[in-house]
Amino acid sequence: MRKLIVSSEKCVGCRACSLACPEDYIKIEEAESEISVEFPPGCDMQCTKCVDICPTHALTLTNDTPEKKSVKLWFEMAECEACGRFFAPKMMLKYIIRRLEDTGLADEKIAWLMLCPTCRHSISH
Amino acid sequence: MKRLLLIRAERCIRCRACEVACAREHGGQSRITVVETECIAWPVSCRHCKVAPCIHVCYREAIRYDERDMVIIDENLCTGCGLCELACPFGAITMVEKQKPSKCDGCQHLVLDGKTPICALTCPSGAIVYESIEAYEKQTRISFFSPVR
Amino acid sequence: MKTGSKSKVICPFCGAGCAFFIVTKGNSLNIEYISDHPVALGALCPKGNSSISIVKHPDRLKHPLVKKGNEWIELPWNDALNLAAEKLLDIKKRYGADSVGFLASARATNEEIYLFQKLARLFGSPHIDHCARLCHAPSLVALKDMLGSGAMTNPISDLANSDCIFVLGSNFAETHPVVSRWVWDAKDRGAVVIVADPRRTITTRIADLHLQLRSGSDPYLLYAMMKVIVDRGLCDYQFVRERTEGFDDLYRWLHSFDLKEAVEFTGLSEREIVAAACHYAEAYSAALIYCMGITQHRNGTENVRACANLALLCGKVGAPGSGIFPLRGQNNVQGACDMGALADYLPGYADASNHMELKKLSRVWEKSDLPLGPGYTVTEMTNASLNGKIKAMVILGENPVVSDPEASGVKKALEKLEFLLVIDLFMTETARYADILLPAACWAEKEGSYTNTERRVQWSEKALDPDGDAKPDLWIIGELGKRLKIWGYTPRPDEVLREINRVVPQYGGITPERLRLSKNGLIWPCQNESHPGTPILHQSGRFKFHTPQFAIEDKGKIGKNNIFKLITGRLVVHYNSGSMSRRLSELFPYEPIASVSINPEDAAALGLKNGDEVKLIGESGEGIFQIRLDVSVPPKTLFLPFHFPGVNDVVTVGLDTSSRTPGFKDAECRLEVV
8 A cells, every 4th residue: 555645736636637547546526616636545556647647746656654534635716707607726727827838828818718618719708 | 732721700600510510520529619799600619729728738748730730639648637628718628528628620530531621511601611821812812803893 | 222321312401402422331320511512512501410310310200100099009001091091082072072181291302292292183182282382482473473483593602693692581591501602702702792681680790781671661672772773774774675574564653652651661761772772783793582581471472573573673684693582491392382282383383273284284194173273272271171171181291280370270270170191200299180190201211303492403312211110202192092092003203203204394304314313403494305404594585574562561559568570580400390400409409499589678678688488479379488688689579480389379460362371470469578
C-alpha cells in the first residue's frame, strides 16, 4: 500500500486523475457552486496512472505508510458572466490563463474566459 | 492550395441541417452549433485557429495540426481533463459525458477519401463552403464581373 | 432492392425534389450527397438529413389493422383487403358510388396516384382530391387560365440568373431552404431582392427591401405597383403587344384604380411601392416567387392572377431569370395534380366536367360512364359526410385531422362515416378514426417517379424491403381494385408509367427507360421520346391578362376585444402535419410544441410573459397554447406553426370560390389569458 500525496496548491480540479484510475478510487462530487475531488490516503495498485496524468504534477505516490483519512479538496466554481451557470473550477481557469500568458494569447481579450463555452458561441457576449 | 471551411454567415438560414448531418456522421453528437440572434444566425464550429489556445493548453500535446492545418485531437493521448473545452474562445469543444472532447475535425475520415466535410456538403444555402481561399476569391471575382444588367 | 450498396432516392419531404443516395450496410442506413444535382447541388435541409430515420422508426405500422370496439386487431392482408372491398361495395350498393370520397397522397409516386384516381373514377366516384386543394389550387386555376399551365415556369437554380427577385407570401428560407442558395447567388451578382410579408422572417433577412404590408393586402400592393409601372411607362410594351391579350381592359381598370387608397390599405409608403415597382419592371430579368401568403386567402385565385398580371405587364416570363415561381410543398404534389387526383381535373388537366374529355378517357380505360365532375374537394368531402352525402372515405397518406381547417368538424365527419379506410405509415391523428388501417411502405421501400415543383420528373429507386408486412401503395391500390372488381391485375410501376405516357400529354415522352437513364430526370412538357424536356416554360405563345375582381372583407374586428389576426405557417425543422417530423429525435427537440408567437407589446398589454398559456378561440374550435414573445410578429397578429394537432381547430375560414381553397391566412381568433 503506497501513500498518495496531493498538493492542494497544484490541483486545479480537472478530472483527469479520476478518469484515469482503473479502480475508480478518486471520487468527484458536484455540488451547486462547488466541486470536490476526494483522494484516498493510499493506493493498493501498482500503477502510476493518476500521477502521470495530472497536468500540474499535483500527485505523488511514495512507499510511506498512508494517512488514515482521505483528502477532499473543494473547488469554487466560476459563474458564467452571461448566463450565470457554474461551469468550471476557478482554479482551472487560472491555470489556463497562466498557460496562455506564456504564449502571448492572454491579453485584454481574455474576457471570453469568464463565459461558459455555450455563451461563447454568441457574438453579443 | 489547402481547403478550409469558410463560413458566409449572411447566408445562414438557421435551418440546422449542418447540426443534424454532423450528429449523424459523428455518432449522435454534433460538433457544430447554429447560433441565432435577432438579426443574424451563423454556424459555430472549430475555427482551426492559426494560433490555437487549445493546442497551447493541452499539456499532453494531444492537439496538433494535420496536413490540412486543421486542429485535430488525438483521442489516444487525451486524458479527459477538460482544459481545452475551457480554453477555446469559441466554445467549439464539448466534453461529452465530461470525459471525451468533441470538436470539429474537418471530417478527417471523409477528406482522406477525397470527400468534403459534411456540413459544407449539406448546407442548403451555401453558408458553409469547403474551398481554398484562392479558389473562393476567384469565384467571388467571377460573380463580381457578371453583375446584373 | 440492393443490400450493401446505394440507391438514388428523391427526398420524401418538400417539393424541392432534392435527390440523394441511401447507402445500406447490413441493417444500417446512411446518406450520400449528390453534389452535382441541379436542384440544390446535393444539399439537404435538416428534414432530408433525418429522413432515413423514418425507415426503421419503431412507430411504423407493420400489419393491417381492423378496429373492433376500441381496439385494433391485426389481420392478414387478404382478409383486410377483402373486408375493405366488401364494405365499399356494400356502401356503393346502398348509397351509390358517389357516396364514397377518395383522398390521394401528395407524397406517393406518380404511378400510385394515377392508379388511385383511376380506382376512384372506375369505382364510379367523382370525389377524388388531395391536399393541393389546401395550398396551390389557386395557382392551378389562375396560371392555367392566363398562361396555359398552372405550374412553376423556371427551374429553381434559374433564380441565380435573375436581376430582381420579388417574393410575396413566401418564407422559402424556412419552407424550401435550398432555394436560398440561388437567391443569394443572384444577390452576389447584385440582384435586388424584395420580400413582401406581414412578418419579419428568416427570408426577409435576405431582402434588400422588406415590404411589411398588412396581411391580405397583397392585391392592393400588386395593382398599385402595376399602376405605377403603367403611369411611368415602364411596361414591356413589345411583350404586351406581341405576346398578350386583354391589356386594354386591365389598363382601363388600372386607370380608375385609386392608388392613394390602395397604398394606405397596405400600410406601406408610396416610396417603397414605387421602388419595388421600378426595380421589378426595369430589371433585365425578374423572378416572382410566391407561396401560401398569396394563395391561402378567400381571394387566393385573384391574388395569383394579380401576380401573373404583373409578370405579363413587365414581360418577365419565358426567359432565363424571368418567371413565376409558385413553390409547391410536397415532394409529389405537382405529380398528384398532373395525374388528375383532383375534383375538377382529369389526368393532364382535362376538365373533369367535360363530356368529351371523359369520353376520351373512357376509351383508354375501356369503361364507359365515367363519373361526371367536379367532385367534392378535400374540405367539401368532410362537410358532405356531416351532411350525410358521403358515407365512406378512402384516405391515402393524408392527415386532414391536422391539416384541414375546422379540425373539430373533420373529426366529427370522420366519426360519422360508415366506413373509413386509411393507408399510412404511422398511426396518425387521422388514422385513429379508421375502421381499417393498412400499413404502407415508405418512399425508400418502393420505386416510382416523383415530380418536383420544377416539373422535373425523377425516378426514385427502392433501397430496401419494408419491415413487417407493410406494402407499397401501388400494390395496395392494385389489390383493392381487384377485389372491387375494377380490374383483374395489379400492375408494376413501369407499366403504370407507360399508361401515363399515353394519357397525360405532358408526360408523353417520360418513359421508364428514359427516366432511369437520365441523370437528372425529365422536365415536362415532354411530349414524345425524342423531346428533351422543357425547363423554361412560355418561351413562346400568347397569354391573357385578367381584369381584376376582388374585394377584401375587412370586418374591422381585429384589435377590439382581444381579437387577433391568426397566421399559421411552417417551421424549418417540421414538415406539414408533423406525422414524421414530430417523431424524429433529430428534429422535434428544436420545436417540441406549438408555441404561439405574439408581439411583446401586445403581450405586455395583457400582462403576459414568455411561456405563459393562453386560450385561442376560433369560430368553431379553440385550443390552449404557450406563448413566445417575438418582435418579428406585427401588432395584433399571432403566428402558429400548423405542424401540431389542435392548431387547425382554431382556424375557421371561408373558401376561395374559384379554387375552393380555404383562406387559412384570413383567420382570426380571440385570445384569452388562462
